[in-house]
Amino acid sequence: MHEEIKLTQYAHGAGCGCKIAPQVLDEILKSNSVQNTFDELMVGNGTRDDAAVYRLSPTDALIATTDFFTPIVNDPVIFGKVAAANAISDVYAMGGRPLLALAILGWPVDKLPAALAQQVLEGARSICSEAGIPLAGGHSIDSPEPIFGLSVNGMVKTKHLKQNNRAQEGDLLLLTKPLGVGVLATAAKRDLITAEDEELLYRQLIQLNSIGADLGLSDAVHAMTDVTGFGLSGHLIEMAEGSGLSAVLEYTRIPKLEAAKKYLRQNVIPDATYRNWKSYHQKIAFEASVDAMESFQLLQDPQTNGGLLIAVSPDGLAEVRQILEEKEYSAFTEPIGKLVPAAEKTVIYL
Known part of the structure; x- marks a missing residue:
């Protein structure tokens, strides 16, 4: 019906690629005011975790x-699915199970038909249904760019509870999805992607990270983030x-x-990709054996609804592998690196 309309052409960014750069975010979050303390707030602004947690x-x-962004794909139903899966992922990354979601919609009503926004919401409802939760309400505004996401x-x-700052020395690192969706999404936006690769992109973008709730039950998982x-x-x-x-990874x-x-x-x-590199390149080291150009392009590639990065006790690797294999993650059971004592560089790629 609206095949001629390309949502990505109405947004300056794409998916999680429109996030504010890490160094700029540091400046925004900086505060000199005295903050109230809340005894039951287990996770808040004091860490870089994926969600807040209240006892x-x-x-x-x-x-x-809360997570929302501008379109990463042109299909409105897929956009809704991707945004919903990405937002729900934050709960899974903390080892939890989602309960309910509220929609966050910004729509340029003078530029795009309301019927397309309805399709975005339909996509989100289908993913919420797959996660076993209701899309119970939300809020919408008339905005210059299309924006969609969820509060979960x-x-x-x-x-x-799993946090991203509880890794221990010697922990092994696992990643549950491959890198590269930022590249594929950019190829799609430039009309360069093949139909087969676009289907591959869609499959990864809408895959729920529900494995996080299962991994959360394991004491062998010390830290986790998406x-x-x-x-x-x-x-x-x-x-x-x-x-x-610090972390050492085998590229x-x-x-x-x-x-x-x-x-x-x-x-x-x-x-x-360039924004990310500019923000943290001084904390990374590459061995000469690593393909410099490819590693630059993929290791900084902005992922949308990317995989879970897991820090696992070496003694518990067999247990975590069993969980992954039972949930059809057999391709992601091999460690990609490990955590080591803090060094001059935070991340070293071998």
Whole structure:
């Protein structure tokens, strides 16, 4: 009906690639005022975690998160699905299970038909249904660009809460999705992507990270976060620095979308890749054996609804592998690196 309308042409960014750069975000969040303390607030602005967590009882806690962005794909139904899956992922990344969601919609009503916004909401409802939660309401505004996302609440047992700053020295690192969706999304926006690769992009973008709720039950998982707009390097830096450690990764072991490489050869690189690199390149070291150009392009590639980055005790690796295999994540059971004592560089790629 509206095939001629390309949502991505109405937005300056794409998906999580429109996130504010890490160094700019640091400046925004800086505060000199005296902050009130809340005894039951278990996770708040004091860390770089994926969601806030509020203790409801000695055994149970509420997870609260908000995530929204501009279109990463042109199909409105897929856009709604992607935005919903991405927002719900924050709850899973804390080891929790979602309860309900509220929609956040900004729509340029003078530029785009309301019928397209209705399709965005339909896509979001389908993902919420898959996650077993209601899309229970929300808020909308008339905005210059199309924006969509969710505010999501979830629950977690306090003993199963996972944060991104609880990794321990010697922990092994696992990643549950391959890198490269930022490249594929940029190829789609430039009308360069093949139908087969676009389908691959859609499948990864709408895949729920519900495995996080299962991993949250394991004491062998010390820390967890989802990889989104800051790329693997950015979110790994947050995990390592927050835990007072450094990370060493084997580049060849990191899962990557092979389809992304052919677009890299065509110089298809998201603008946010350069933004990410500028923000944290001084914290990264590469060994000479690492493909300099490819690693730059993929390790900083902004992911939308990317995989879970997991820090696992070596003694508990077999248990975590079993969880992953039972949930059809057999391709992601091999460690890609480990946490080591803090060094001059936060992340070292071998």
